[in-house]
Structure formats: C-alpha cells, structure tokens
Amino acid sequence: MKANLVQAINMALNQEMSKDKSVILLGEDIGIDGGVFRVTEGLYQKYKDRVFDTPLAESGIVGTSIGLALNGLKPVAEIQFEGFIMPALDQLISHASRIRNRSRGAFSVPIVIRSPIGGGIHALEHHSDSPETYFVHTPGLKVVIPSRPYDAKGLLISAIRDPDPVIFFEPKKIYRAFKEEVPEKEYTIPLGKANIIQEGDDLTIITYGSWVRETLKAVEGLKYSIEIIDLRTLKPLDVKTIIDSVSRTGRCVIVHEAPKTLGLAAEIIAIINEKALLSLQAPIERVTGYDTIVPLPKLEDYYMPNTERIKKSIEKVMNF
Amino acid sequence: MPKKIIQNFNIEFLSILDENGKADSKLMPKLSNNDIKLMYELMKKTRIFDEKALKLQREGRLGTYASSLGQEAAQIGSAYALDKEDFIFPSFREQGVYLLRGMPIDQYLAYWRGDERGMYSTKKVNMFTVTIPVGTHMLHAAGFGWASKIKKESRVVVTYFGDGATSEGDFHEAMNFASVFEIPLIFICQNNQYAISVPVSKQTKSATIAQKAIAYGMYGIKVDGNDVFAMYKSTKEAVERAKKGKPTLIEAFTYRRNDHTTSDDAKKYRNDKELKQWDKKDPIERLKKYMITKKLWTKEYEEELDRKFNDEMDEAIKKMESIEDPKKEDILNYVYAELDENLKEQKEELK
Numbered sequence: 188m189k190a191n192l193v194q195a196i197n198m199a200l201n202q203e204m205s206k207d208k209s210v211i212l213l214g215e216d217i218g219i220d221g222g223v224f225r226v227t228e229g230l231y232q233k234y235k236d237r238v239f240d241t242p243l244a245e246s247g248i249v250g251t252s253i254g255l256a257l258n259g260l261k262p263v264a265e266i267q268f269e270g271f272i273m274p275a276l277d278q279l280i281s282h283a284s285r286i287r288n289r290s291r292g293a294f295s296v297p298i299v300i301r302s303p304i305g306g307g308i309h310a311l312e313h314h315s316d317s318p319e320t321y322f323v324h325t326p327g328l329k330v331v332i333p334s335r336p337y338d339a340k341g342l343l344i345s346a347i348r349d350p351d352p353v354i355f356f357e358p359k360k361i362y363r364a365f366k367e368e369v370p371e372k373e374y375t376i377p378l379g380k381a382n383i384i385q386e387g388d389d390l391t392i393i394t395y396g397s398w399v400r401e402t403l404k405a406v407e408g409l410k411y412s413i414e415i416i417d418l419r420t421l422k423p424l425d426v427k428t429i430i431d432s433v434s435r436t437g438r439c440v441i442v443h444e445a446p447k448t449l450g451l452a453a454e455i456i457a458i459i460n461e462k463a464l465l466s467l468q469a470p471i472e473r474v475t476g477y478d479t480i481v482p483l484p485k486l487e488d489y490y491m492p493n494t495e496r497i498k499k500s501i502e503k504v505m506n507f
Numbered sequence: 508m509p510k511k512i513i514q515n516f517n518i519e520f521l522s523i524l525d526e527n528g529k530a531d532s533k534l535m536p537k538l539s540n541n542d543i544k545l546m547y548e549l550m551k552k553t554r555i556f557d558e559k560a561l562k563l564q565r566e567g568r569l570g571t572y573a574s575s576l577g578q579e580a581a582q583i584g585s586a587y588a589l590d591k592e593d594f595i596f597p598s599f600r601e602q603g604v605y606l607l608r609g610m611p612i613d614q615y616l617a618y619w620r621g622d623e624r625g626m627y628s629t630k631k632v633n634m635f636t637v638t639i640p641v642g643t644h645m646l647h648a649a650g651f652g653w654a655s656k657i658k659k660e661s662r663v664v665v666t667y668f669g670d671g672a673t674s675e676g677d678f679h680e681a682m683n684f685a686s687v688f689e690i691p692l693i694f695i696c697q698n699n700q701y702a703i704s705v706p707v708s709k710q711t712k713s714a715t716i717a718q719k720a721i722a723y724g725m726y727g728i729k730v731d732g733n734d735v736f737a738m739y740k741s742t743k744e745a746v747e748r749a750k751k752g753k754p755t756l757i758e759a760f761t762y763r764r765n766d767h768t769t770s771d772d773a774k775k776y777r778n779d780k781e782l783k784q785w786d787k788k789d790p791i792e793r794l795k796k797y798m799i800t801k802k803l804w805t806k807e808y809e810e811e812l813d814r815k816f817n818d819e820m821d822e823a824i825k826k827m828e829s830i831e832d833p834k835k836e837d838i839l840n841y842v843y844a845e846l847d848e849n850l851k852e853q854k855e856e857l858k
Binding site for chain 1: 594623624626627628629630635636638640643644646647648649650651652653654655657658676677680681683684687688837841842843844847848849
C-alpha cells in the first residue's frame with residue numbers, strides 16, 4: 188500500500204504487536220489520542236492492555252522501560268519531542284546502555300525509544316532539535332534515523348527485535364511529506380547497513396533522515412556523477428559502504444542538520460582519514476546546522492542546511 | 508465559597524522491640540523461634556561480612572566499599588519477609604540483602620574488588636545489580652513490577668535506597684508511576700540520616716520521609732529501622748498490599764554508624780556523642796537481649812556463629828582472591844549482544 192512515514196511506522200508497530208505479545212507501547216498521549224503526530228493511532232483501541240498513556244515524565248518513561256525489559260517485555264516508548272528527551276538522558280546513558288556490560292550479560296535492555304527529530308516545521312523552542320550525537324557517542328546504544336516510509340517500517344521492526352537499546356529518531360519534517368509503496372507483508376532492514384540511493388563516480392554525498400530528500404533535490408540537473416549514501420543507522424555506522432564509495436569517488440560532502448562541532452560528519456571525516464585519506468582528491472565538505480540554538484520560525488531557515496548550501500559545497504569539492 | 512480543610516493525613520510509626528530487648532506482644536508478628544534465630548544469624552553474618560570487607564579494603568585487597576554497620580535490622584528484617592521469587596533492586600549498601608538471598612560471597616566481593624563479573628550472579632538470586640548513581644534504580648523496580656503485573660505474575664518487587672535518594676526526581680517519578688499503574692512495589696528507604704555529609708534535616712523539610720507517599724496516593728509508614736521485628740512486620744504487610752496493586756513506602760529510621768564509604772571521613776561532619784547514642788541502639792544487641800529472655804541465645808551459640816561466619820568469610824575471600832583475572836577483551840565483549848565492525852576492529856587493536 189502507499190504509505191507515508193507515519194503510516195509505515197504505525198504498520199510496523201501494529202505488526203510487531205500482533206506477532207509478539209511481549210511488545211508494549213508507552214508514552215505521553217500515545218493511547219486514545221494516538222500520539223501528537225498520530226503515529227500510534229488506533230493501536231490503543233486494538234491492544235488496550237498493551238498501550239499505556241504515562242504520566243508526563245520522560246525519565247520515568249525510559250526508566251520504567253528499562254525495568255519492563257529486565258522482566259521480559261519489549262517496550263517501545265515514545266518521547267513526544269526530541270527536545271524533551273533530555274530528562275531521560277540519565278536513564279539512557281547511566282543505565283540502558285550499561286546494564287548488559289555491568290552484569291556481564293546476565294541482564295539486557297531490549298528497548299526502543301522512538302522520538303521525532305529535527306526542524307523544518309516552524310514549531311516552538313525544543314521542538315526542532317537534532318541531538319543524535321549524544322546517543323551516537325554513548326557506547327551501548329544504537330541509533331537509527333530513517334529517510335523514507337519503506338525503510339522506516341523495516342528498520343523499526345529490526346529495532347524492536349534487537350537485543351539492545353535502540354534510539355529510533357523519526358524526521359518529523361517528512362512525517363507526511365510523501366508516500367511510497369510499503370509492502371503490507373512483514374520485512375526487516377538490518378541495522379547498521381547504509382543504502383546507496385543513487386550511484387555515481389565523481390562525488391559521494393553522505394547524509395541521513397530528511398536530508399536525503401533535500402540532497403536529491405540539490406543534485407538534480409547537476410552535470411556530475413554523484414553517489415548518495417543514506418546512512419539509515421548512525422550507530423553502528425556502515426563504515427564499509429562509506430569507505431568503498433569514497434575510495435572510488437575521491438570526493439565527499441556530508442550533510443546533516445545537527446550542529447557542526449562533533450556532529451556525525453566529524454566522525455565520518457575521521458574515519459575517512461584513517462581508511463581512505465590517500466584516495467581523496469579534495470578536502471571533505473560539511474553542510475550542517477550552525478553551532479547555535481535552533482532558531483524560532485522567523486530565523487529557522489537560516490540555520491538549516493539547504494539545497495543552495497549543498498550545491499555550493501559540491502562545486503567547491505569538484506573544483507578544488 | 509468556603510475555605511476549608513479538604514485533606515488530612517496521619518503517619519504511623521511502628522516499633523515493636525525496644526532497646527532493652529522487650530517486645531510488644533500485641534504487635535509482635537508471627538515468627539517461629541527458628542525464624543528469629545535465622546534473622547539473628549543473618550544480621551550477625553552481615554556484620555562479620557562488613558568487618559571483613561573493611562579490613563580487606565584497608566589492606567588494599569578491595570576497592571571503595573560502603574559499610575552497612577548499624578543497618579542490619581533494616582535490611583534483614585525487610586528481606587526476610589519476602590518470597591524467593593520476589594525481585595529486589597538494591598542500591599550499593601545492601602550486603603545484608605544479598606547475603607540473605609544467597610548471593611555467592613566471593614562473587615559479591617569480586618565486584619567490590621573491581622570485577623564486573625561479580626554482578627553476573629545477582630540474577631540467580633532474583634536481585635538486580637548494585638546501582639551506583641543515587642536514586643536512579645527505583646524506576647527500574649517500578650518497570651519490573653509493572654511487567655510482573657502485565658504478565659500476571661504473583662511476585663512483588665522491592666527497592667532499597669537511602670534518605671538522599673528521596674531528593675532525586677526519579678524517586679518521585681517512580682512513586683508516581685507505581686501508584687498510577689498500581690504496581691506491586693515496595694519502596695524501602697533506609698533513612699540512615701546522612702547522604703555522605705548532608706544530614707537528613709538539610710535533605711528535606713518533610714517531618715518524615717514516609718509522608719512523601721501521601722502525595723502519590725500511597726500508604727507510607729515510618730518504622731524503627733533498628734528493630735528487626737518492626738521491619739519484618741511492616742514489609743510483610745506491604746507485600747499483601749502490593750499484591751492488591753497498592754505500593755508502599757517504608758521509611759526505616761536507622762543510622763549509618765560508619766563513614767559513607769571507605770573514601771569518606773565522617774569525623775569531619777559529625778561528633779562522637781551522636782555516634783555513641785546510636786551504638787546503644789544497636790539492632791543486633793537488641794535482638795540478642797530479646798533472645799536471652801526467650802532462652803534462644805547462649806554464649807556457646809554466639810561463639811559458634813562467630814566461628815562459622817568467620818570461617819565462611821575467610822573461605823570466600825580465599826576463593827575471591829583465586830579468581831583468575833578477567834580477559835582484557837571483556838572490556839568490549841559486553842557492550843552489545845554482538846560486536847559490531849567498529850568494536851571488532853578495536854578488539855584487534857587491544858590484542
């Protein structure tokens with residue numbers, strides 16, 4: 188069926204819940220209301236005893252998810268906005284990510300924390316952030332950011348079945364931006380595997396989330412042969428796909444919305460430096476958010492990477 | 508429009524066994540002589556464990572360690588009221604609870620010696636690992652109990668923490684979740700009156716910690732934490748309440764007679780006079796006095812216990828010190844269920 192990102196995620200949750208009775212959902216307004224973005228629409232009505240509206244407490248949501256998982260359930264928790272995940276960072280960094288290690292494998296925490304991410308919808312403060320680096324930096328967590336409905340369904344099913352804690356960020360800007368064919372049958376996309384969206388020989392663009400679509404727009408009509416990699420999983424990172432591509436093209440641009448300093452691009456450049464430096468024909472360019480607080484709607488567009496900035500970086504790298 | 512009182516609350520204090528070893532027969536819980544002796548033995552065992560652990564630390568054979576001196580009744584009395592299947596989330600001072608549960612002593616000591624493998628066996632005794640960050644694990648207990656309820660298990664969940672932990676937000680979130688979702692959970696606050704150097708009077712303006720339960724629609728009780736019978740009785744009643752979906756907060760009023768940990772020096776912030784007052788309230792001495800009047804205690808019995816537990820400890824220490832060092836690769840082996848490519852590479856580097 189044709190589905191947008193919201194519908195694809197809903198489909199994944201519905202299918203996993205119907206298949207596995209240990210999967211439960213918890214979060215703020217996810218029950219009767221179906222979540223503020225309606226991602227869990229209809230699931231409370233279908234699985235009344237496994238969908239829980241919680242008190243308004245993010246640390247509580249993640250902390251109890253850890254306990255639910257320790258006692259054999261597979262909680263999929265929703266944090267309403269990425270900007271509100273901060274109170275839960277302690278539970279994620281101090282516990283969810285460490286319990287397997289601390290107990291030398293006696294205990295594990297198979298939880299999924301879903302949360303919208305990113306800007307571009309002209310929202311309030313704390314509704315447009317890109318905090319993925321905090322989680323990528325934390326040993327013991329996995330981080331997924333899909334760019335399209337088809338991937339979202341397959342990746343979320345993998346995340347729910349994964350034996351370790353997975354942070355599943357959903358780019359809210361593309362929640363309803365477009366539809367594509369999403370099979371109703373069950374399928375998975377493995378975590379840790381990037382997707383080559385478009386093949387090319389002159390330049391590699393590495394990106395993820397809503398910026399895959401923007402990058403496709405930016406390269407439209409350009410005379411170069413451009414390879415575009417959608418990372419899909421930020422941790423573990425698909426180093427092989429990155430290095431194979433950059434070794435071949437010798438040129439690279441990395442696009443993300445998160446602030447520049449210690450953003451994922453910094454790590455990718457370091458990896459290329461370690462594994463493919465001598466293949467490079469030009470310095471790698473980063474197109475990222477600025478090192479500032481995401482502005483309110485009046486100035487938000489100035490913060491965001493955009494097709495013009497992507498094009499400029501492509502030209503710079505190609506004409507080095 | 509009237510202005511009137513719409514809510515009132517009362518907090519009970521439970522004490523059964525006084526400092527002279529006299530028990531209130533009307534309040535006395537049903538316990539056989541054998542139960543009483545077992546509780547006494549477990550408290551003794553905890554005390555001997557503690558002394559040995561402190562000595563090991565001073566000799567450089569153990570890492571930083573948090574003593575449980577004076578809190579034996581709070582731990583043994585409460586944990587004795589539980590079934591084997593009931594699950595416990597301790598903080599970092601609950602050696603009494605681990606010992607009661609049958610946690611292998613060499614393994615528990617190995618952890619304090621700096622070896623993660625020591626925590627592996629906690630699961631076998633239906634306990635969670637030691638949690639170091641204060642006040643963060645009560646949410647795990649709430650989640651665990653919530654899962655028990657969803658899965659229709661009959662067991663209850665218990666979590667131990669100190670007075671300092673009640674200032675953490677997660678404590679309040681855990682209490683709230685437990686009450687809202689009717690989770691079979693018992694919160695046991697060992698109010699030992701100090702969070703490192705900060706006395707409980709600076710921790711909270713509440714007259715009791717127990718009354719914090721009221722705000723969450725939950726039953727809370729203050730208990731003489733050095734009275735093993737009162738701890739047993741209040742926990743036993745909390746178990747019954749928990750099984751009906753009603754969580755309880757028990758404030759065990761006790762005293763931390765040692766430093767916070769072996770890295771602390773309590774002389775800097777409290778005086779001898781205060782300490783001496785609490786020596787007199789010793790939970791083990793108190794039970795001993797009771798047992799003497801009931802003819803359950805003799806000098807020979809005491810000597811036999813000392814010998815038995817000292818031997819058991821010495822053997823466990825020997826065993827602990829003969830455990831082979833962990834493999835260095837273990838630092839990477841338990842980050843995820845499976846090593847990712849990056850970690851595989853780092854494992855090669857580590858070789």
